[in-house]
Amino acid sequence: MRARLRPKVIGSGTLSARICQSFIQILIVLSIIAFTVETLPDLSPAARSTLRNFEVFVISVFTLEYLLRFWLSEKRVEFVFSFYGITDLLVILPFYLQLGLDLRSLRILWLFRLFRLFKLVRYVDAAKRIGDAFRLVRVDLAVFGMGALFVFYLAAVGIYFFERDAQPDTFASVIHSFWWALATLTTVGYGDVYPVTMGGKIFTFFTLMIGLGVFAVPTGLITMAIVSTREATLNDDAS
Amino acid sequence: MRARLRPKVIGSGTLSARICQSFIQILIVLSIIAFTVETLPDLSPAARSTLRNFEVFVISVFTLEYLLRFWLSEKRVEFVFSFYGITDLLVILPFYLQLGLDLRSLRILWLFRLFRLFKLVRYVDAAKRIGDAFRLVRVDLAVFGMGALFVFYLAAVGIYFFERDAQPDTFASVIHSFWWALATLTTVGYGDVYPVTMGGKIFTFFTLMIGLGVFAVPTGLITMAIVSTREATLNDDAS
Amino acid sequence: MRARLRPKVIGSGTLSARICQSFIQILIVLSIIAFTVETLPDLSPAARSTLRNFEVFVISVFTLEYLLRFWLSEKRVEFVFSFYGITDLLVILPFYLQLGLDLRSLRILWLFRLFRLFKLVRYVDAAKRIGDAFRLVRVDLAVFGMGALFVFYLAAVGIYFFERDAQPDTFASVIHSFWWALATLTTVGYGDVYPVTMGGKIFTFFTLMIGLGVFAVPTGLITMAIVSTREATLNDDAS
Amino acid sequence: MRARLRPKVIGSGTLSARICQSFIQILIVLSIIAFTVETLPDLSPAARSTLRNFEVFVISVFTLEYLLRFWLSEKRVEFVFSFYGITDLLVILPFYLQLGLDLRSLRILWLFRLFRLFKLVRYVDAAKRIGDAFRLVRVDLAVFGMGALFVFYLAAVGIYFFERDAQPDTFASVIHSFWWALATLTTVGYGDVYPVTMGGKIFTFFTLMIGLGVFAVPTGLITMAIVSTREATLNDDAS
Numbered sequence: 001m002r003a004r005l006r007p008k009v010i011g012s013g014t015l016s017a018r019i020c021q022s023f024i025q026i027l028i029v030l031s032i033i034a035f036t037v038e039t040l041p042d043l044s045p046a047a048r049s050t051l052r053n054f055e056v057f058v059i060s061v062f063t064l065e066y067l068l069r070f071w072l073s074e075k076r077v078e079f080v081f082s083f084y085g086i087t088d089l090l091v092i093l094p095f096y097l098q099l100g101l102d103l104r105s106l107r108i109l110w111l112f113r114l115f116r117l118f119k120l121v122r123y124v125d126a127a128k129r130i131g132d133a134f135r136l137v138r139v140d141l142a143v144f145g146m147g148a149l150f151v152f153y154l155a156a157v158g159i160y161f162f163e164r165d166a167q168p169d170t171f172a173s174v175i176h177s178f179w180w181a182l183a184t185l186t187t188v189g190y191g192d193v194y195p196v197t198m199g200g201k202i203f204t205f206f207t208l209m210i211g212l213g214v215f216a217v218p219t220g221l222i223t224m225a226i227v228s229t230r231e232a233t234l235n236d237d238a239s
Numbered sequence: 240m241r242a243r244l245r246p247k248v249i250g251s252g253t254l255s256a257r258i259c260q261s262f263i264q265i266l267i268v269l270s271i272i273a274f275t276v277e278t279l280p281d282l283s284p285a286a287r288s289t290l291r292n293f294e295v296f297v298i299s300v301f302t303l304e305y306l307l308r309f310w311l312s313e314k315r316v317e318f319v320f321s322f323y324g325i326t327d328l329l330v331i332l333p334f335y336l337q338l339g340l341d342l343r344s345l346r347i348l349w350l351f352r353l354f355r356l357f358k359l360v361r362y363v364d365a366a367k368r369i370g371d372a373f374r375l376v377r378v379d380l381a382v383f384g385m386g387a388l389f390v391f392y393l394a395a396v397g398i399y400f401f402e403r404d405a406q407p408d409t410f411a412s413v414i415h416s417f418w419w420a421l422a423t424l425t426t427v428g429y430g431d432v433y434p435v436t437m438g439g440k441i442f443t444f445f446t447l448m449i450g451l452g453v454f455a456v457p458t459g460l461i462t463m464a465i466v467s468t469r470e471a472t473l474n475d476d477a478s
Numbered sequence: 479m480r481a482r483l484r485p486k487v488i489g490s491g492t493l494s495a496r497i498c499q500s501f502i503q504i505l506i507v508l509s510i511i512a513f514t515v516e517t518l519p520d521l522s523p524a525a526r527s528t529l530r531n532f533e534v535f536v537i538s539v540f541t542l543e544y545l546l547r548f549w550l551s552e553k554r555v556e557f558v559f560s561f562y563g564i565t566d567l568l569v570i571l572p573f574y575l576q577l578g579l580d581l582r583s584l585r586i587l588w589l590f591r592l593f594r595l596f597k598l599v600r601y602v603d604a605a606k607r608i609g610d611a612f613r614l615v616r617v618d619l620a621v622f623g624m625g626a627l628f629v630f631y632l633a634a635v636g637i638y639f640f641e642r643d644a645q646p647d648t649f650a651s652v653i654h655s656f657w658w659a660l661a662t663l664t665t666v667g668y669g670d671v672y673p674v675t676m677g678g679k680i681f682t683f684f685t686l687m688i689g690l691g692v693f694a695v696p697t698g699l700i701t702m703a704i705v706s707t708r709e710a711t712l713n714d715d716a717s
Numbered sequence: 718m719r720a721r722l723r724p725k726v727i728g729s730g731t732l733s734a735r736i737c738q739s740f741i742q743i744l745i746v747l748s749i750i751a752f753t754v755e756t757l758p759d760l761s762p763a764a765r766s767t768l769r770n771f772e773v774f775v776i777s778v779f780t781l782e783y784l785l786r787f788w789l790s791e792k793r794v795e796f797v798f799s800f801y802g803i804t805d806l807l808v809i810l811p812f813y814l815q816l817g818l819d820l821r822s823l824r825i826l827w828l829f830r831l832f833r834l835f836k837l838v839r840y841v842d843a844a845k846r847i848g849d850a851f852r853l854v855r856v857d858l859a860v861f862g863m864g865a866l867f868v869f870y871l872a873a874v875g876i877y878f879f880e881r882d883a884q885p886d887t888f889a890s891v892i893h894s895f896w897w898a899l900a901t902l903t904t905v906g907y908g909d910v911y912p913v914t915m916g917g918k919i920f921t922f923f924t925l926m927i928g929l930g931v932f933a934v935p936t937g938l939i940t941m942a943i944v945s946t947r948e949a950t951l952n953d954d955a956s
Contacts, residue, residue, distance in 0.1 A: 032392075035413075036392075036396075036412075036413045036414060037414070039399060039412040039413045039414070040411070040412040040414060041407075041411050041412060114393070114396060117389065117392075117393075129379075129382075130382060130383075130386075140846075140943055143846075143847060144847075147847075150834065153749075153834075154831070154834075157753075157831060160756060168758075172757070172758050173753075173756040173757040173758060174752075174753045174756040175753060175754070175756070175757060178440075178444075179440050182440075182443065182444055182447065183428065183905075184905055186426055186447045186451060187426045187428075187665065187903055187904045187905045187906075188422075188423055188426045188427075188428035188447070188667075188905075189426075189428045189430075189667065189900065189904075189905035189906045189907045189908070190428045190429075190430040190433040190669075190907075191428070191430035191668075191669050191906075191907045191908035191909065192430065192433055194907040194909055201895075201896050201899075204899065205895075205899055208899065208903045208905070212903060212932075212936060213935060213936050213939055215451075216455075216933075216936040216940075217936060217939055217940050217943065218452060219451060219452050219455040219456060219459065220459060220936065220937060220939075220940030220941075221940060221943065221944070222452055222456055222459075223455075223456050223459030223460060223463065224459075224463075224940065224941075224944045226379055226456065226460065227460070227463045271631075274652075275635075275651075275652045275653060276653070278638060278651040278652045278653070279650070279651040279653060280646075280650050280651060353632070353635060356628065356631075356632075368618075368621075369621060369622075369625075417679075417683075418679050421679075421682065421683055421686065422667065425665055425686045425690060426665045426667075426904065427661075427662055427665045427666075427667035427686070428665075428667045428669075428906065429667045429668075429669045429672040429908075430667070430669035430907075430908050431669065431672055454690075455694075457691060458690060458691050458694040458695060458698065459698060461691055461695055461698075462694075462695050462698030462699060462702065463698075463702075465618055465695065465699065466699070466702045510870075513891075514874075514890075514891045514892060515892070517877060517890040517891045517892070518889070518890040518892060519885075519889050519890060592871070592874060595867065595870075595871075607857075607860075608860060608861075608864075656918075656922075657918050660918075660921065660922055660925065661906065664904055664925045664929060665904045665906075666900075666901055666904045666905075666906035666925070667904075667906045667908075668906045668907075668908045668911040669906070669908035670908065670911055693929075694933075696930060697929060697930050697933040697934060697937065698937060700930055700934055700937075701933075701934050701937030701938060701941065702937075702941075704857055704934065704938065705938070705941045
């Protein structure tokens with residue numbers, strides 16, 4: 001019976017398997033939306049109760065799916081310790097732990113429900129190509145990543161040196177100055193911290209001239225690698 | 240008479256057709272400018288009246304154009320349901336509806352006048368090439384688009400987790416935190432919302448390190464695709 | 479004597495010509511710095527007088543250079559109406575006009591002194607290559623430039639529609655909303671204007687998702703074109 | 718004995734040399750962290766004393782390393798005046814100067830401790846490839862660098878012209894306006910300075926349309942050069 005049921009549920013070609021998988025995908029997305037809505041501070045008790053019931057339903061389905069996949073897999077130990085097996089377990093485990101213990105203090109467990117996002121990865125083929133692209137440029141990425149950290153650190157030290165007397169609260173230490181370096185080098189520029197001395201402004205000029213290049217190059221490298229990977233794939237298909 | 244008139248009005252080679260089309264194009268641009276000026280809050284009644292009269296004139300010309308195109312086209316049903324036929328109708332229809340009914344409450348209809356912008360597309364050949372380029376990278380774009388949404392969502396959840404106690408109004412829920420995620424990951428950084436806790440700032444660091452790549456790669460992909468498309472076109476022309 | 483003097487002053491190989499040209503270049507840079515310093519509001523009368531004297535000296539040298547170039551050129555009419563001839567004249571003319579007439583009211587003439595920056599172009603060979611690169615992608619640039627204007631306009635109209643009731647002063651008309659569209663689509667994000675309504679924020683999300691691509695692609699195109707131009711130059715040199 | 722000891726300490730293949738070098742690297746990173754923590758304003762005297770002792774230990778090890786490298790090198794004069802020799806000396810020298818003289822007034826010497834960051838370069842092979850990439854595009858980079866300075870200067874002059882009457886404090890001179898030009902052209906946009914007049918806003922539009930291209934192209938050029946360099950390396954390896 002297991003052999004007959006397997007292709008119908010976790011296979012990749014049959015219609016029934018495709019329906020099962022679409023159902024799970026939709027449920028993941030819906031439960032993520034429920035998770036998001038639940039954080040609204042002014043929800044009515046009725047809405048909160050509905051969301052709670054939906055959560056119980058979702059957990060039931062995911063538990064059923066986990067047990068089914070476990071029962072149907074040929075190599076059960078391998079499944080339990082595979083990426084998908086662990087993800088599937090992490091998604092449902094916090095709910096059952098919550099029933100037995102009083103975990104209200106462990107707020108971080110609440111974030112575990114987000115692991116269901118990773119359940120979606122199972123259905124994304126293209127993720128593999130992006131992995132290939134990253135592997136292709138990993139050395140350059142590492143070098144530029146270290147270069148970026150280097151510039152980032154020197155920017156924080158420099159602005160601390162120039163601004164600590166003028167703004168002793170905002171630039172209280174090199175560690176405090178990291179926040180300015182982040183907002184400036186990524187060009188986010190919230191506007192909560194910025195230099196006011198002439199020296200600090202001139203230093204910002206040179207930091208940005210050097211830093212923008214160092215921070216923007218890695219992005220370009222990934223793009224080039226993705227194009228290379230696609231061309232390689234196309235050539236393989238053609239030959 | 241239809242067969243004789245057609246090339247003179249909607250053909251592509253004759254002088255008279257070119258004059259007609261240039262006239263329509265200039266009228267579209269002028270009417271968009273009029274639409275823009277009309278939104279100024281402190282217009283004099285005289286100016287308002289002039290703009291109103293110009294609008295009536297524009298609609299008259301567009302109606303005439305629509306009727307002429309309908310009358311001159313060989314396959315009239317096809318024209319009515321084509322992209323250009325529908326656009327042309329949507330541009331003039333709200334005006335006539337407004338005469339019969341009192342639509343002052345339906346503010347959205349006022350935006351329909353913008354459809355005349357799409358009338359300009361008829362005259363842009365190069366739009367096709369951009370379409371080709373998008374088609375070439377549509378899989379990568381979709382993957383990175385999903386990746387961007389993924390990062391975007393996790394950024395909002397994370398900052399909500401770190402900042403909800405320190406800034407309960409700004410980061411009231413995950414939904415409220417999306418606004419911060421948008422301003423940060425696109426590096427717009429208006430400065431109306433930003434983290435103030437140490438945890439939130441460190442989280443911002445990692446969000447930006449990962450997020451900037453994910454958000455910037457799609458742009459690079461489109462650029463590469465446009466270059467590829469142009470080279471393909473040049474090779475076709477050469478061979 | 480003209481024939482003997484020409485290579486020594488405006489030639490390109492001799493030592494004396496190189497010294498003349500370096501002297502002029504340094505004078506241009508110094509006079510630009512003087513122009514910049516002169517705008518400082520709290521200069522002492524002595525400093526102001528020194529800057530004025532330096533300006534008279536610079537104008538004297540530039541006038542001498544213009545007369546020399548005119549006297550030495552074989553085709554004098556052509557020189558007067560060439561790009562360099564006109565630039566050289568525009569640099570010195572406002573000074574002499576100022577002597578005869580009272581031009582204090584014509585503030586824009588004060589900016590004419592900046593034309594001496596363009597005198598520097600004479601000495602930059604690489605400017606030609608950038609011109610070639612722009613010509614290579616001018617069609618794509620024009621298309622994306624129009625696309626950017628299109629997105630820019632629709633962004634302003636949309637935000638006006640969503641925010642005019644909540645912020646009637648900041649988003650008083652579509653024309654006022656252009657300022658928001660500019661700060662947002664270029665990701666500058668000064669923070670003086672930003673949407674506060676839910677609708678306006680969701681609209682900002684979609685505007686940025688579409689707009690960033692449209693605004694960032696032209697830059698990528700120019701980069702690719704410069705690389706192509708360099709490779710073409712290298713191939714020409716090799717063959 | 719020197720010949721026997723050399724490979725064990727500064728060689729590149731032996732295990733003992735690798736352990737020595739890893740120890741030095743970890744010490745550099747730790748001492749940089751100590752340097753960073755030391756700037757915190759509210760450190761307890763005990764923590765300050767611990768950091769001071771750690772600094773003495775680090776300097777001792779670095780001094781020992783310097784003397785060992787000097788003693789072991791075959792060409793001692795060359796080592797002293799090599800990049801690494803000078804860096805190693807600059808790292809330890811300020812400490813000994815501080816013992817003899819009262820240098821509390823020379824705050825800049827405090828920054829010399831950062832030179833130990835450059836000691837890390839000795840262990841980064843990939844730095845060479847980035848140097849090659851920069852050399853490949855140095856002409857284009859110089860041209861665009863000058864173009865960026867040109868646009869930067871004209872932006873400051875223009876905004877000064879438009880805004881000096883409306884905001885005489887913020888845009889007090891062209892020199893004051895550079896700060897606005899920097900924050901705008903790099904799209905950082907802190908929000909402490911921005912134009913308020915209609916003329917200044919229109920000028921900002923044109924500045925950004927031209928400036929973004931000029932400022933973003935150099936980054937793209939470096940990316941392309943790095944890809945070219947990697948391909949050249951791969952081809953060399955293959956042939």
